[in-house]
Amino acid sequence: MKSVEQPASESLSGAGQRYHHGDLAPALVQAAREILETEGLSKLSLRAAARRAGVSQAAPYHHFRDKTALLAAVAAEGHRTFTRAMVEGMSQAGTDPAERLVACGVAYVDFATHNPGLFRLMFGGTIEQCEIFPDLVAAGAASYRVLEDTVAALTPGQSEPEALQIQALDAWSTVHGLAMLMIDGGLDPVHYGLDSTSDLTRALLRRRLTPLSC
Amino acid sequence: MKSVEQPASESLSGAGQRYHHGDLAPALVQAAREILETEGLSKLSLRAAARRAGVSQAAPYHHFRDKTALLAAVAAEGHRTFTRAMVEGMSQAGTDPAERLVACGVAYVDFATHNPGLFRLMFGGTIEQCEIFPDLVAAGAASYRVLEDTVAALTPGQSEPEALQIQALDAWSTVHGLAMLMIDGGLDPVHYGLDSTSDLTRALLRRRLTPLSC
DNA sequence: GATCAAATCTTGACAACGTTAAAATAAGAT
DNA sequence: ATCTTATTTTAACGTTGTCAAGATTTGATC
Numbered sequence: 001m002k003s004v005e006q007p008a009s010e011s012l013s014g015a016g017q018r019y020h021h022g023d024l025a026p027a028l029v030q031a032a033r034e035i036l037e038t039e040g041l042s043k044l045s046l047r048a049a050a051r052r053a054g055v056s057q058a059a060p061y062h063h064f065r066d067k068t069a070l071l072a073a074v075a076a077e078g079h080r081t082f083t084r085a086m087v088e089g090m091s092q093a094g095t096d097p098a099e100r101l102v103a104c105g106v107a108y109v110d111f112a113t114h115n116p117g118l119f120r121l122m123f124g125g126t127i128e129q130c131e132i133f134p135d136l137v138a139a140g141a142a143s144y145r146v147l148e149d150t151v152a153a154l155t156p157g158q159s160e161p162e163a164l165q166i167q168a169l170d171a172w173s174t175v176h177g178l179a180m181l182m183i184d185g186g187l188d189p190v191h192y193g194l195d196s197t198s199d200l201t202r203a204l205l206r207r208r209l210t211p212l213s214c
Numbered sequence: 215m216k217s218v219e220q221p222a223s224e225s226l227s228g229a230g231q232r233y234h235h236g237d238l239a240p241a242l243v244q245a246a247r248e249i250l251e252t253e254g255l256s257k258l259s260l261r262a263a264a265r266r267a268g269v270s271q272a273a274p275y276h277h278f279r280d281k282t283a284l285l286a287a288v289a290a291e292g293h294r295t296f297t298r299a300m301v302e303g304m305s306q307a308g309t310d311p312a313e314r315l316v317a318c319g320v321a322y323v324d325f326a327t328h329n330p331g332l333f334r335l336m337f338g339g340t341i342e343q344c345e346i347f348p349d350l351v352a353a354g355a356a357s358y359r360v361l362e363d364t365v366a367a368l369t370p371g372q373s374e375p376e377a378l379q380i381q382a383l384d385a386w387s388t389v390h391g392l393a394m395l396m397i398d399g400g401l402d403p404v405h406y407g408l409d410s411t412s413d414l415t416r417a418l419l420r421r422r423l424t425p426l427s428c
Numbered sequence: 429g430a431t432c433a434a435a436t437c438t439t440g441a442c443a444a445c446g447t448t449a450a451a452a453t454a455a456g457a458t
Numbered sequence: 459a460t461c462t463t464a465t466t467t468t469a470a471c472g473t474t475g476t477c478a479a480g481a482t483t484t485g486a487t488c
């Protein structure tokens with residue numbers, strides 16, 4: 001009476017509804033991620049994620065303690081792809097430290113505008129007491145380190161570490177604020193005589209990094 | 215059999231539960247605001263706000279179409295006090311345009327750190343389709359204009375308006391990002407050798423406004 | 429002042445949600 | 459083959475957003 005032996009390949013292929021899903025935790029994370037981007041945070045319920053993954057309402061509780069825990073997993077995964085996006089964006093920017101920082105910032109803002117729901121989940125305070133999710137904290141710290149390192153490369157001979165940190169914070173605040181304003185504040189690049197949000201980000205960062213010639 | 219004639223003074227005095235509240239809409243906004251800061255957004259339900267205002271669960275629907283409409287009212291009111299905070303902060307900063315901008319930024323970030331829940335509601339994308347609430351849009355635009363004007367005062371002889379707008383956006387992004395990171399990212403001023411978030415904001419903005427002496 | 433319409437509030441209900449408990453089923457070890 | 463454990467389901471509880479129907483108050487009109 002066994003069902004056909006499938007090698008745990010699930011995805012969307014077939015309606016094979018075996019009792020044990022086999023890989024439910026990642027499937028729930030992906031389902032939640034999809035709902036987040038297509039329907040928004042308000043439509044992202046645990047039950048909806050379970051439905052999308054093809055399991056019952058209570059199944060997620062064997063893999064996540066809470067709804068918040070699932071959201072934390074989504075956010076952590078988001079931070080990892082976010083980190084990758086920044087690294088990749090910089091790798092195409094050559095070797096000039098300033099241009100690399102610009103590319104990092106552009107990747108930062110691009111990620112936010114392309115995944116607004118996810119970005120808000122990662123930074124928007126939706127997940128209360130996020131410090132109790134070590135995975136999330138680590139992923140967030142790693143993504144910050146990319147930006148910090150990029151800023152550090154900008155001023156090689158920096159003696160005092162506090163100045164560097166302030167500089168990194170400055171860069172971080174700028175791109176983070178820009179990202180937030182673009183996805184929430186209804187910022188329109190055309191209003192600045194530019195075509196895309198990427199161009200606006202680039203213009204803003206370039207202007208910053210090349211102080212008035214003196 | 216009339217109850218004692220009270221001149222519509224409500225507040226918290228007495229348990230006078232007359233059938234008509236008299237001023238329910240503002241009372242609900244304030245109740246929501248209080249819940250937001252004391253218990254967080256997740257505990258802010260329409261029913262909880264109604265309970266706190268001393269009315270039944272369905273009473274709010276005679277003053278707000280939705281839960282979202284109530285949130286929008288809270289956010290709009292937040293933007294107005296936010297605007298006032300920035301104006302007042304600048305008024306104590308003298309006449310130097312740069313110092314006024316710094317004061318504006320400090321007020322911006324201070325407001326966020328003192329009212330994190332409200333600030334997130336104002337900017338965090340919680341209110342979907344916020345463009346359908348004209349009051350909210352107007353209040354938000356007014357708060358932005360304060361910052362824009364302050365930046366404009368910084369460079370009096372600015373010919374092209376686009377350059378000014380980019381400059382304003384730069385300033386806005388920075389303080390906004392800083393505010394967001396402080397309430398969500400767990401930014402610690404001590405980590406930068408400073409005592410308070412205000413000091414950190416000031417240090418960052420001053421550094422920005424005084425380019426490396428040349 | 430009596431009457432009537434509008435505004436305001438309440439009770440009661442419904443579906444959806446987060447969450448838990450108990451029971452059912454599959455997987456793996458002995 | 460049996461037993462233990464992990465996984466999933468069904469059923470249920472309390473809470474929420476929201477609506478419909480009825481009750482109460484207010485204010486205008488005669």
